[in-house]
Amino acid sequence: MSTVFIALQTNEDTRQIVDAILQDNPHAVANEQPAMVKIDAEGKLVVRRETIEELIGRPYDLQEMQIHMITMSGNLDQTDDEMTLFWNA
Template sequence: MSTVFLALQTNEDTRPIIEAILQDNPGAVVDEQPAMVKINADGRLVVRRETIEELIGRDYDLQELQVNMITMSGNLDQTDDEITLFWKS
């Protein structure tokens, strides 16, 4: 299985987002760097709007993620409720 990843800037806005991603992807591995956090997962990584909203206590538009995203690896499928990174087989 190929690894997908999402890299985000390290700041106060992304801390709860990273926590939400890890809650929804228990097999994900975090690689913390001085200015970024890279989240790696085998085959698939899901970012759920609902989980982020629970942690930040307000409505969240997944488009907001792009402000702090550095890069990603994998095919992208996005709805209003989820972003999924995966590799097509």
């Protein structure tokens, strides 16, 4: 199985986003750097709008994450409610 990842800037806006991603992906590992957090996961990584909204306490559009995203690795499948990174077998 291949590893996918997403890297986000480290700032106040991304703390709850990172927490939401880790909550929804217990197999994922956060690697914190001084200016970014890189979240690695075997197979796939799912980002759910609903979980982010629960943690930040307001409506959230997944497109907002692009402001804080540094890079990602994997194929991307995105809807209004969910973003999934994965590699085709």
